[in-house]
Amino acid sequence: MIRFYRHALKYWFIFAFLPAVKKKRSIWLLCFIAFCLSFYSGQTVPSLTAIKTDEKIVVDGLLEEQIWQRSEKTGRFWQSFPFDTSLAKSRTEAMVSYDGAYLYIAAICYDSIPGKFVIQSLKRDFSYPVSDAFAVSIDPFSDMQNGFSFGVNPYGVQREGLIALGGGQGVTTNWDNKWYSAVKREPGKWTVEMAIPFKTLRFKDQLKQWRINFSRNDLKQNENSSWVKVPRQFNIATLAFTGFLNFEAEPPAKNGPNVSFIPYAIARFNQDFVNKTEPKLEANAGLDTKVVLSSALNLDVTLNPDFSQVEVDRQITNLTRFSLFFPEQRQFFLENSDLFERFGFRQIRPFFSRRIGLENGNIIPIIAGARLSGKPGKNWRIGVMDVQTAETNLNFTPVYAQNYFVGAVQRNVFKRSNIAFIAVNRQQLDNGGLSGTNYNRVMGLDYNLSSNDNRWNGKAFFHHSFSNSKNENAFTHASWLNYSSPTFQAEWNHEYVDKNFNAETGFTPRIFQTNRFGQVIRNSYWRLEPSARYYYYPKKSIINKMGPLVYMDYYANANLKSTDALVQGTYGLYFTNTAYIGADYQNYYTQLIYPTDVTFTGQKVLLDSAHYYYEAGRLTLKSDQRKLLILNAVGSYGSYFNGEKLSGSLEASLRIQPYAIISVSYTRDEIRMPYLNKKVNLDLISPRVELSLSRSLFITTFWQYNSQIKNINFNGRLQWRFKPMSDLFIVYSDNYDNADFSVKNRAIVAKFVYWFGV
Numbered sequence: 001m002i003r004f005y006r007h008a009l010k011y012w013f014i015f016a017f018l019p020a021v022k023k024k025r026s027i028w029l030l031c032f033i034a035f036c037l038s039f040y041s042g043q044t045v046p047s048l049t050a051i052k053t054d055e056k057i058v059v060d061g062l063l064e065e066q067i068w069q070r071s072e073k074t075g076r077f078w079q080s081f082p083f084d085t086s087l088a089k090s091r092t093e094a095m096v097s098y099d100g101a102y103l104y105i106a107a108i109c110y111d112s113i114p115g116k117f118v119i120q121s122l123k124r125d126f127s128y129p130v131s132d133a134f135a136v137s138i139d140p141f142s143d144m145q146n147g148f149s150f151g152v153n154p155y156g157v158q159r160e161g162l163i164a165l166g167g168g169q170g171v172t173t174n175w176d177n178k179w180y181s182a183v184k185r186e187p188g189k190w191t192v193e194m195a196i197p198f199k200t201l202r203f204k205d206q207l208k209q210w211r212i213n214f215s216r217n218d219l220k221q222n223e224n225s226s227w228v229k230v231p232r233q234f235n236i237a238t239l240a241f242t243g244f245l246n247f248e249a250e251p252p253a254k255n256g257p258n259v260s261f262i263p264y265a266i267a268r269f270n271q272d273f274v275n276k277t278e279p280k281l282e283a284n285a286g287l288d289t290k291v292v293l294s295s296a297l298n299l300d301v302t303l304n305p306d307f308s309q310v311e312v313d314r315q316i317t318n319l320t321r322f323s324l325f326f327p328e329q330r331q332f333f334l335e336n337s338d339l340f341e342r343f344g345f346r347q348i349r350p351f352f353s354r355r356i357g358l359e360n361g362n363i364i365p366i367i368a369g370a371r372l373s374g375k376p377g378k379n380w381r382i383g384v385m386d387v388q389t390a391e392t393n394l395n396f397t398p399v400y401a402q403n404y405f406v407g408a409v410q411r412n413v414f415k416r417s418n419i420a421f422i423a424v425n426r427q428q429l430d431n432g433g434l435s436g437t438n439y440n441r442v443m444g445l446d447y448n449l450s451s452n453d454n455r456w457n458g459k460a461f462f463h464h465s466f467s468n469s470k471n472e473n474a475f476t477h478a479s480w481l482n483y484s485s486p487t488f489q490a491e492w493n494h495e496y497v498d499k500n501f502n503a504e505t506g507f508t509p510r511i512f513q514t515n516r517f518g519q520v521i522r523n524s525y526w527r528l529e530p531s532a533r534y535y536y537y538p539k540k541s542i543i544n545k546m547g548p549l550v551y552m553d554y555y556a557n558a559n560l561k562s563t564d565a566l567v568q569g570t571y572g573l574y575f576t577n578t579a580y581i582g583a584d585y586q587n588y589y590t591q592l593i594y595p596t597d598v599t600f601t602g603q604k605v606l607l608d609s610a611h612y613y614y615e616a617g618r619l620t621l622k623s624d625q626r627k628l629l630i631l632n633a634v635g636s637y638g639s640y641f642n643g644e645k646l647s648g649s650l651e652a653s654l655r656i657q658p659y660a661i662i663s664v665s666y667t668r669d670e671i672r673m674p675y676l677n678k679k680v681n682l683d684l685i686s687p688r689v690e691l692s693l694s695r696s697l698f699i700t701t702f703w704q705y706n707s708q709i710k711n712i713n714f715n716g717r718l719q720w721r722f723k724p725m726s727d728l729f730i731v732y733s734d735n736y737d738n739a740d741f742s743v744k745n746r747a748i749v750a751k752f753v754y755w756f757g758v
Helices: 002-022 024-037 066-070 337-341
Strands: 047-052 078-081 092-098 102-110 133-139 147-152 158-163 180-186 189-197 209-218 223-226 243-247 259-272 280-292 297-303 366-377 380-389 392-394 397-399 401-413 417-430 433-450 456-466 475-484 488-497 512-514 520-522 525-528 531-534 543-556 562-575 580-591 611-622 629-640 643-656 660-672 680-692 697-706 711-723 726-737 743-753
Touching (some): 092 209, 147 180, 580 629
Antiparallel strands (some): 092 102, 102 189, 133 209, 259 743, 297 366, 475 488, 488 525, 512 520, 531 543, 543 562, 562 580, 643 660, 660 680
16 A cells, blocks of 8 residues: 555656746746746845945954944844744844955944853854854845855854845855954843955945845754845845845955965875885975956966875765765865856766866875856856866876866846856867867756746756767756745756766766666766645644655656655654754655665675565654753664664764854664674764864864764864964874784874965
8 A cells, every 4th residue: 555655746746847847948948937926025125324434443342433323223123034024033133344445344243131142163164054143245246146254253253145036045154265253242232243255355446335134043043034024934134135235435346466475285194004005205385376357257276286185084874876966065176166066966066176186085186276266247157177187197097187177157137137158168188289089078058947936946957968979969968946935845857967977077966877887888868856745834832833744766767767766755854953853754766777786785685686575663852952852763664675674873062152062963774684694783973073273273073983885983173273365284093904903004184274365
């Protein structure tokens, strides 16, 4: 009976939506209709005047300057959480001023509840949702699509980031730049003063009206609020909900040269005990340069960059048949990264910057790179990047030099939507120069939809690859449409990737599968992913909202025959104190095309290729995220192919605020298969200690025990930020065999980075 309902639901989704998938015109028509239906937004847009000043402003948090006495103050803030229909309980006032060099922002955050603030640590780029904070979202082009976020907590710790895609997915805090702030804590309030250099921002010259919003997270009050009302279902940084910032006199303009030089020097000592190599001491140096060509256009140039990671990727137990995605962390690729990286979907990327300079975790030397990005006009964004790698050897295998070129252009259409084009080229360099046969290219067109009120969001794209062979039907296309209201959310997604689509500088793991002989085989696939969710908001209850979710993830081959399917039902309870309880029922279907090791442990006995139906139940528990001790747990049990699987994870975190966070996470998977003599246990244990000795000196240590890859890793990192954007890192790492604790490799790295501008 369960299988009957699963098949009924599956085929209802397929027959309901497949006509739109098979006809490309229907995809575009669907997005266009959604946009037209949601064009109207009835919210009144508030405004604030920025007063120009010649007064010298000392950024000390005291707000003693005359300009703050005569500046226009914002009105009362609106709640976004726990409700979005009333004024905020915590009173907050914000003001804006400017001169020829800086945008000044001041705020008074009244604090009516005694007790300690909720602070994670003194480390930069703290997480806004779990910390008391004041933040500002700035849209200097007034297009409600891209902007900047700057925030501080009551201890003066800074947080800055980029806002892309209208802010619906939050703030990307990997981006760093120079700005100044100070906080003064007093009984009953804390005051904020910010000075953001116009050289740090990218904006249109002589534009008299920007968009802006201010937000306040008061976790003692358990309230998130903002100056411009943001509906509770959206991220507080969503640029659809911003007011006007009017400049009283001459608007900001480019003021003189804006060039930053960022040299680095690095020394590395390492030893490989597995291959019994002699210890090696290596040294390197390079230079990054940022040149602001206009107030909105930026040129990044790098010479002999160091792309080694000073922070190790967090390991994950992989129980899928495909590669995992790890985000980019390298500084050169981060500014305006959405212009290059947000084409396609998460699992269908025409460009993925981690393909450059990295090969299966090994570093490929990069000779130089240049990147031009920004907005030459209000409705246009452009990005051009070229990176040249050097010829090298990996494990005694020659690796030829490669040239990577990426070009992207984006044009705003309607109010908050855009059309974007990308071209990616990888071309090998051999003894004769650029190879005429060893190349890979991808060209693609994306349409990104966002309605005025942000209730409708979507995307449709078509990409094609070009190589020296198999260019016929080497394409991918997809569509996504989301509707979101406070009580109802619905989502539709389709994907198709042809087996000849070849994005070598991208990320498309699903088309690759390995047969019993270890050969990688390409397979075309369709994916359909609809979902619907309903929220109910109880009155006068400890529960803020609750409701069901129905979700489906369906894969089929090129002939539309099912290969994988998941039908999931979830019911969640979201408590006002930020705790959560959720229960899931999951029903799976998997067709194994080749005999496969589904325990992912290298077992010699493989599961036969066949059709498998299995199911599981899952329970998720999260405690109050504002407390000093936080516990999160997930447990699931059910059938697994022709066996059983019990999975669980536990994460505990203790804050000794604001100086330390001590945490440990433990994940365990127990797999029982009839063809194995005993169950398979996969364990991943990760203790972590983060110390904030001050706002400029940090020590982070963590261990990772991973039984799946039979490895124990230790990593310790000291960071000293001796001046803004200038750091000294000292990193020590060890890798051990988890069976006998023998050392695999060991390294210590010292890296010095200095930022100075002209």
